[in-house]
Amino acid sequence: MSEDWSGPPAIRLPQGLDLHLELGPGPRQAGLEDALRTAVRDGRLGADARLPSTRALARQLGLARGTVTAAYDQLAAEGLLLTRPGAATTVARLPSAATPVTPATDTAPPVRHDLRPGIPDGSAFPARAWLAATRRVLARARPEDFGHGDPQGRYELRAALAGQLGRTRGVLTSPGQIVITSGFYQSIGLLASVLRARGAAELATEDPGHRTYREVVTRAGLRVVPVPVDEHGARVDSITAPAVLLTPSHQYPTGVPLHPDRRRELASWAHRTGGLVIEDDYDGEFRHDRRPVGAFQALAPDRTVYCGSTSKTLGPALRLGWLAVPPDLVRPVTEAKERADFYTETLGQLTLAELITTHAYDRHVRAARLRYRRRRTLLHQLLSTHPDFTPHGVPAGLHTLVTTPHPEPALLARCAAHGIALRGLTELHHTPAQDRPGGLLIGFGATTDHGFARALRALDEALPG
Amino acid sequence: MSEDWSGPPAIRLPQGLDLHLELGPGPRQAGLEDALRTAVRDGRLGADARLPSTRALARQLGLARGTVTAAYDQLAAEGLLLTRPGAATTVARLPSAATPVTPATDTAPPVRHDLRPGIPDGSAFPARAWLAATRRVLARARPEDFGHGDPQGRYELRAALAGQLGRTRGVLTSPGQIVITSGFYQSIGLLASVLRARGAAELATEDPGHRTYREVVTRAGLRVVPVPVDEHGARVDSITAPAVLLTPSHQYPTGVPLHPDRRRELASWAHRTGGLVIEDDYDGEFRHDRRPVGAFQALAPDRTVYCGSTSKTLGPALRLGWLAVPPDLVRPVTEAKERADFYTETLGQLTLAELITTHAYDRHVRAARLRYRRRRTLLHQLLSTHPDFTPHGVPAGLHTLVTTPHPEPALLARCAAHGIALRGLTELHHTPAQDRPGGLLIGFGATTDHGFARALRALDEALPG
Numbered sequence: 001m002s003e004d005w006s007g008p009p010a011i012r013l014p015q016g017l018d019l020h021l022e023l024g025p026g027p028r029q030a031g032l033e034d035a036l037r038t039a040v041r042d043g044r045l046g047a048d049a050r051l052p053s054t055r056a057l058a059r060q061l062g063l064a065r066g067t068v069t070a071a072y073d074q075l076a077a078e079g080l081l082l083t084r085p086g087a088a089t090t091v092a093r094l095p096s097a098a099t100p101v102t103p104a105t106d107t108a109p110p111v112r113h114d115l116r117p118g119i120p121d122g123s124a125f126p127a128r129a130w131l132a133a134t135r136r137v138l139a140r141a142r143p144e145d146f147g148h149g150d151p152q153g154r155y156e157l158r159a160a161l162a163g164q165l166g167r168t169r170g171v172l173t174s175p176g177q178i179v180i181t182s183g184f185y186q187s188i189g190l191l192a193s194v195l196r197a198r199g200a201a202e203l204a205t206e207d208p209g210h211r212t213y214r215e216v217v218t219r220a221g222l223r224v225v226p227v228p229v230d231e232h233g234a235r236v237d238s239i240t241a242p243a244v245l246l247t248p249s250h251q252y253p254t255g256v257p258l259h260p261d262r263r264r265e266l267a268s269w270a271h272r273t274g275g276l277v278i279e280d281d282y283d284g285e286f287r288h289d290r291r292p293v294g295a296f297q298a299l300a301p302d303r304t305v306y307c308g309s310t311s312k313t314l315g316p317a318l319r320l321g322w323l324a325v326p327p328d329l330v331r332p333v334t335e336a337k338e339r340a341d342f343y344t345e346t347l348g349q350l351t352l353a354e355l356i357t358t359h360a361y362d363r364h365v366r367a368a369r370l371r372y373r374r375r376r377t378l379l380h381q382l383l384s385t386h387p388d389f390t391p392h393g394v395p396a397g398l399h400t401l402v403t404t405p406h407p408e409p410a411l412l413a414r415c416a417a418h419g420i421a422l423r424g425l426t427e428l429h430h431t432p433a434q435d436r437p438g439g440l441l442i443g444f445g446a447t448t449d450h451g452f453a454r455a456l457r458a459l460d461e462a463l464p465g
Numbered sequence: 466m467s468e469d470w471s472g473p474p475a476i477r478l479p480q481g482l483d484l485h486l487e488l489g490p491g492p493r494q495a496g497l498e499d500a501l502r503t504a505v506r507d508g509r510l511g512a513d514a515r516l517p518s519t520r521a522l523a524r525q526l527g528l529a530r531g532t533v534t535a536a537y538d539q540l541a542a543e544g545l546l547l548t549r550p551g552a553a554t555t556v557a558r559l560p561s562a563a564t565p566v567t568p569a570t571d572t573a574p575p576v577r578h579d580l581r582p583g584i585p586d587g588s589a590f591p592a593r594a595w596l597a598a599t600r601r602v603l604a605r606a607r608p609e610d611f612g613h614g615d616p617q618g619r620y621e622l623r624a625a626l627a628g629q630l631g632r633t634r635g636v637l638t639s640p641g642q643i644v645i646t647s648g649f650y651q652s653i654g655l656l657a658s659v660l661r662a663r664g665a666a667e668l669a670t671e672d673p674g675h676r677t678y679r680e681v682v683t684r685a686g687l688r689v690v691p692v693p694v695d696e697h698g699a700r701v702d703s704i705t706a707p708a709v710l711l712t713p714s715h716q717y718p719t720g721v722p723l724h725p726d727r728r729r730e731l732a733s734w735a736h737r738t739g740g741l742v743i744e745d746d747y748d749g750e751f752r753h754d755r756r757p758v759g760a761f762q763a764l765a766p767d768r769t770v771y772c773g774s775t776s777k778t779l780g781p782a783l784r785l786g787w788l789a790v791p792p793d794l795v796r797p798v799t800e801a802k803e804r805a806d807f808y809t810e811t812l813g814q815l816t817l818a819e820l821i822t823t824h825a826y827d828r829h830v831r832a833a834r835l836r837y838r839r840r841r842t843l844l845h846q847l848l849s850t851h852p853d854f855t856p857h858g859v860p861a862g863l864h865t866l867v868t869t870p871h872p873e874p875a876l877l878a879r880c881a882a883h884g885i886a887l888r889g890l891t892e893l894h895h896t897p898a899q900d901r902p903g904g905l906l907i908g909f910g911a912t913t914d915h916g917f918a919r920a921l922r923a924l925d926e927a928l929p930g
Contacts, residue, residue, distance in 0.1 A: 122608030143587030146780030
């Protein structure tokens with residue numbers, strides 16, 4: 001590199017000091033403003049320092065006087081300089097503007113093998129179909145589509161979902177009974193706040209079950225009470241709360257569907273007691289051995305809130321979820337959504353509606369189902385060679401629960417040491433106890449096909465016996 | 466149309482009744498399931514009704530017996546039928562599944578002339594640039610980009626904003642100090658909850674000021690205390706609360722920028738008392754007579770939260786907002802965001818980052834500024850012919866406040882009668898009083914150029930005198 005011996009232009013301050021101003025390229029007024037701003041902020045121009053007259057500074061810098069006057073006015077308007085008619089322009093007294101720069105707080109430690117449950121293969125995201133749908137949506141968008149949206153959600157998406165959920169999940173609903181949210185995480189928070197406002201104090205959730213959602217419910221002011229889970233799914237006969245959050249199609253994490261007798265029992269409970277069933281159909285699209293069992297909601301549509309999202313089909317990044325609610329809950333749930341964040345962004349809603357109505361969504365789900373079915377078969381072949389590990393649940397979803405006599409903490413440590421990310425069973429229990437068998441939730445969604453094969457080899461090494 | 470005299474196929478039920486099943490097209494098993502499901506739901510197959518044996522029904526319908534068996538199994542798994550080995554299949558006893566269909570609750574009454582303040586021209590949305598940016602974002606997306614996001618926001622967008630806000634608004638920040646939200650509405654809710662958690666009981670807001678945000682703050686558990694506004698902006702000497710929400714660049718609704726002396730006074734207040742300034746820079750990009758005055762945040766970066774969004778530039782439908790916060794607030798604000806809805810959707814964040822880094826965003830803002838400047842000139846020309854209406858504020862933003870001796874309710878009624886949507890001043894006061902002059906907030910953003918000309922003609926007729 002060649003050194004540059006010519007310093008930046010220096011201006012002579014009234015107090016006799018030289019000030020070096022780095023006049024960058026671009027408009028001269030903006031350049032002078034930035035140079036003066038920097039000089040004030042880094043202290044080279046201290047409080048009360050007198051600046052040259054506009055005439056003097058213009059001469060020194062070879063600028064038009066109007067340029068210097070405009071720059072002084074701008075900085076005065078911002079509060080950095082003081083200009084008084086007939087008096088010299090001075091630097092204002094300001095509190096220190098020094099602000100430490102903190103590094104971005106993003107970076108989670110990278111994992112080599114992602115076997116976390118419930119995350120779909122991002123490499124299979126239908127980018128072409130999504131882009132084509134976005135193009136069509138933008139092409140026919142009306143000006144008001146970029147204005148304020150509907151807290152209940154775009155009618156186009158609610159109509160598309162009402163048809164699609166009825167067709168593929170047997171849900172009995174209508175566009176007017178669907179509320180669009182920014183994902184299930186927000187959905188359960190909204191429902192908990194509505195229940196709380198209606199006087200409920202408790203919400204029953206499956207034990208074991210999703211821990212994060214217990215935290216959301218608790219934050220909303222409801223006490224979480226456990227519903228035990230056995231080989232037939234949730235013990236619905238033990239529900240004492242006025243509302244219950246369940247995963248009837250594919251219990252999380254055990255992977256068993258709710259037994260038909262229990263489905264009927266649950267419907268009777270809801271109608272007998274006026275209780276509310278919140279059905280989390282988190283991966284109901286993915287049944288690998290038969291057509292998916294229809295949603296429970298159809299057995300008690302006026303006592304059930306059906307919850308879905310794109311998180312297992314297209315990916316959680318989209319933050320698009322939906323609720324099919326009984327007529328009497330449409331208004332309170334919509335108002336809770338409006339209070340939370342006004343409404344969900346519009347373009348994503350219209351793009352998803354376009355994917356559904358053009359059947360690109362169903363095609364994507366079918367292809368994903370075949371992919372995950374193959375992977376589950378590979379996983380279970382591997383598990384068959386590790387007799388200490390017992391897989392549970394029906395062929396469905398994006399994960400398999402295995403229980404084992406081996407201590408769970410040591411297992412998780414071994415997996416981590418092999419660069420494998422997965423989940424332990426213990427944290428999913430309401431009250432983790434030592435006497436229960438430990439377990440692992442092994443996902444087969446999050447990777448690419450190739451990455452999954454590598455992950456299985458790593459798992460094979462990580463699992464003892 | 467030709468009439469069809471052939472009814473749907475009828476099956477003979479064991480109890481001797483005929484049941485007409487509408488076997489739709491498509492897979493026969495699915496068709497039979499749907500037909501039976503419908504018959505159960507509409508009551509043609511009542512509780513305990515015995516179904517034919519699989520052999521008998523297969524023969525009656527000319528289907529393979531396996532098809533009928535599979536259909537019975539599916540409906541049994543869903544809880545609609547009861548199948549017991551050695552006994553006839555019967556319809557389960559279910560609570561009534563009748564669910565009234567409520568109409569969608571979308572439709573706000575259409576307005577012919579949209580002069581609401583603070584809404585940009587949706588017909589000018591840069592659809593081509595947005596689509597091109599989306600294409601590039603999807604083309605280089607990694608699989609994990611469709612997985613879970615960062616509660617603080619995508620680093621790409623935070624980095625793009627840190628540069629853009631510093632360049633165009635003089636904001637002193639870094640990617641690590643920016644938090645992405647789903648719009649200012651959510652932003653102020655998050656900040657209010659953080660202040661509440663830190664023991665604050667009050668938040669000062671401008672009087673007059675945005676009413677909706679007072680409601681959000683109140684819901685978060687803070688008492689809202691007024692800061693009077695005069696011709697120099699907010700009377701910062703009257704702040705008693707530990708935190709204050711202000712619009713320094715362009716006071717809403719009066720349209721005056723905060724006087725330089727008051728900016729310095731505000732900075733001193735923040736450092737003297739440890740108070741927090743929340744700067745709502747809602748339309749700081751739009752100054753029509755000069756370069757925008759820099760953000761207040763630069764005078765007290767360690768005591769100010771700077772808030773922005775795309776709502777006035779690209780439109781509120783995107784639900785994309787951002788906060789530039791002091792280092793000590795990065796974690797609590799990020800955690801509040803995570804509790805609220807986990808994180809903001811990823812694709813919109815990456816697309817906006819692409820728009821900013823390719824300068825398409827700045828180009829769009831410049832073009833919009835010229836458009837709104839022309840419209841403001843037309844509006845003020847019209848107002849000059851209505852001496853009873855006094856415009857206020859500097860040439861900036863997307864609206865002008867006019868005050869008038871005419872009673873405000875009658876004016877709003879006249880405007881509504883002419884199909885004009887705009888806002889009254891009274892509702893923006895903390896405590897609406899009769900002795901104050903009424904006023905109108907007239908927006909010049911929401912329409913197309915052509916629509917704005919028509920709206921002005923309607924306004925000319927609607928305004929008395």
